[in-house]
Amino acid sequence: xxxxxxxxxxxxxxxxxxxxxxxxxxxxxxxxxxxxxxxxxxxxxxxxxxxxxxxxxxxxxxxxxxxxxxxxxxxxxxxxxxxxxxxx
Numbered sequence: 001x002x003x004x005x006x007x008x009x010x011x012x013x014x015x016x017x018x019x020x021x022x023x024x025x026x027x028x029x030x031x032x033x034x035x036x037x038x039x040x041x042x043x044x045x046x047x048x049x050x051x052x053x054x055x056x057x058x059x060x061x062x063x064x065x066x067x068x069x070x071x072x073x074x075x076x077x078x079x080x081x082x083x084x085x086x087x088x
């Protein structure tokens with residue numbers, strides 16, 4: 001999986017449209033192998049990003065959980081600590 005795609009469900013504050021679109025963009029980049037598509041492929045690339053972002057938004061709004069929402073900053077700090085340990 002692409003390292004830049006992050007879990008977006010069950011966080012406080014909830015994921016923004018910008019975060020969802022960024023994840024969709026990373027997903028399409030990974031699938032297509034293009035960081036930037038050619039002009040010939042731009043429309044298909046953009047359409048795929050829009051469709052995946054829409055599907056992700058529908059998914060995130062329809063999921064339910066009994067777990068308390070995670071704190072974004074606390075999760076970022078845990079990830080930084082793991083990275084420091086891994087790359088020390």
